Amino acid sequence: MGGTSYATYEHMSKPDTLSTWVENATPFVKARLDDKNTNPKVAMIPADFTFASKKATAAVVHITSTMKPERNVSQQIPDEFKDFFGGRDPFGQQGPQGRGQKSKASGSGVIINSDGFIVTNNHVIQGAESLEVTLANKRTYKAKVIGSDPNTDIALIKIDAKDLPALAFGNSENVEVGQWVLAVGNPYNLTSTVTAGIVSAKGRSINILGENAKAPIESFIQTDAAVNPGNSGGALVDLNGNLIGINTAIASQTGSFAGYSFAVPSSIAHKVVEDLSKFGSVQRGYLGVGISEVTAEKVTTFNLKVTDGVRVESFADQSAARDAGIKVGDVITKIDGHAILGVPQLQEAIAQHKPADKVLVTVNRDGIDKIVTVTLKSNAGNMVADVSDSAVLEQLGVELQDLTAQQKKAWSVPAGVQVGQISAGKIRQSTDMEDGFVITKVDKTPVSSVKQLSDILKGKKGGVMIEGIYPGNPETQYYAIGL
Structure with missing residues (x-):
């Protein structure tokens, strides 16, 4: 990208990357020994949140966005999300505004690189005339936008600073339902707030990205960690302090936390920020298929032999899947060996790849599993970086x-x-x-x-x-x- 150089960081066999990636380690817990101090498996005391809390709060920032008059974004979203997403931010805070006046909104972000690169939500920075970032140590900086992706609601911004505390991306594919997680952000301008909860579900699609996204990708991690206005773009971390998601939305009838919050998984967010740092836009691979959820009705209607997965309904004009031999009526059950239970999981799996990447697609055809190697294409049907x-x-x-x-x-x-x-x-x-x-x-x-x-x-x-x-x-x- 013009005039800007980027440092190289260790990335588990993924060289030349902006951020650090780690495979999730064993959750940070303490074992209670028996009377002879010989058997650490006799019992486990509750997980210790202090390690992850200290690590994450140091790397989570407060972002204040100043918008020009009448440049706020409108979106079509379900009623239960409107109070939060309402014009721009599913849990950001927006100050009073009138016609011809500038308005301010606040959210959160996560430092992912010691040279000042910060990941946040696209809706936190969209339409902003200027951005101000406040670190955990109260120092403030002006930020510039490196790039954003409305399809995943992820953005990458940068401040002019060095030697900052940064979080590594953890592998959200290893996250399990029931696992303890922490949400870190700045709700109601209460900086460096930490809440705890568990992963309630994975692969959630809540249809919240709205008309700003041309091809929305939703496969959220759902948690019951309390998040509120101002948490947008903040960190969802495991108990090792690894970044497993970017907090993005809540389901609420009131505008305040009601038990459900949603985060973009790190598997998606990491790919987006790496592409934004290198290309300025996301290089996304496509199967080129029209798909639908496998339902009980479809199982009966089409005599399907599996009850989980997505059914191939149609193909794009330049379809990588069709070129590889996949047929209408096939049920996609796995990508690279990982189970596909529905549309969100398929979107998440493919969103991690770029054009020309090869993926192993397992399909069930008339009760027989077949593994097909598909070489992904760009949205324009090319097997090269998208310069459409x-x-x-x-x-x-x-x-x-x-x-x-x-x-x-x-x-x-x-x-x-x-x-x-x-x-x-x-x-x-x-x-x-x-x-x-x-x-x-x-x-x-x-x-x-x-x-x-x-x-x-x-x-x-x-x-x-x-x-x-x-x-x-x-x-x-x-x-x-x-x-």
């Missing part, structure tokens, strides 16, 4: 529209594209560009369409100069960004 038009615009963090003939005449421009909503990305990170700006040239090359602008930017590295006008103001404006 949508990926370019996601990196910029803008929505663009071609100009109509009437607009060109009214604004006295021969050609151009107009900027719609600006979200997290290079434009917001590097400039003060406003919604409505008309881009007429990139690096002195005239721009006549969104497609042409994307083609110009594909493969560019380093500094790029964007020029154009604001409607009603003929004076040319210039904005420089780094790619």
Whole structure:
């Protein structure tokens, strides 16, 4: 990414990574010995939360987002989540606002790299004009957005600091229902708050990402650890202090904790932040299938021989699964040997891979299990890193529209594209560009369409100069960004 270098960290045979990955160790508990101090398995006293608490609170930060007027995000979400997600944050705090006034919202984040890289939720930073990060030691920093992924509600930001305490990602696939976990964040501006609970369920889909996500991936870890407004983007850790999830939402009729909270698992979050740090956007592999849950009705209707998994209903035009020999009616039961009980588990398993990765897909066809090797493709059907038009615009963090003939005449421009909503990305990170700006040239090359602008930017590295006008103001404006 333009002008920024990243350190390399040990990653369990995964070199050149931003963050650290560890396989979960035995939960941190203390054994009670028998009278002769010879048998540590006689009894176990309750797990000790202090080790994980101290480790996690040092690495969890408070994030304050300042939004420009009328740049708040609306989302279509179920009623039981509206009080929390309501316009932007399922458990963030938002200050009072009026028309034409700036508003503030607060959330949490987790330091994952000692050089100041922080993972949080996309909805914590989306639409923000500026971000302020407060560390556990009360020091404050301005933060810049490295990249974000609405499909998983994960974002990566950075502050200019060194030698910070950082959490390693633990393997959420090893997390078990009933396991103790801690939620760490800043609810109601009560900084460094720790709550304890157990994992209530895994692979939950709650349909909360809404219209901001074009291809939402939901396979949440559900816990009963208490979380409240301000916890968004905070840490869910095991008792070794390893980061196993990013707290994202709660189910509530009141807006306060009611017994259920949801976290993006580390298996997804880790992949997203690594891609954002390297490419500026997520390089996601796809099977290219339309799927549905295996239900009792489907078992009867289609005479299925298994009761768990997902049934293949259709294929995309450029389907990796179809090319590998998978057929409509097959039931996917495993990915790389891991059981697939439903759609969320399949999404989570595939979301960890990039185009050209090979995955072993176990399907049940007429009662017979078959293992098929599938080489994943990008959403555009390629077996290379996705440099599609949508990926370019996601990196910029803008929505663009071609100009109509009437607009060109009214604004006295021969050609151009107009900027719609600006979200997290290079434009917001590097400039003060406003919604409505008309881009007429990139690096002195005239721009006549969104497609042409994307083609110009594909493969560019380093500094790029964007020029154009604001409607009603003929004076040319210039904005420089780094790619």
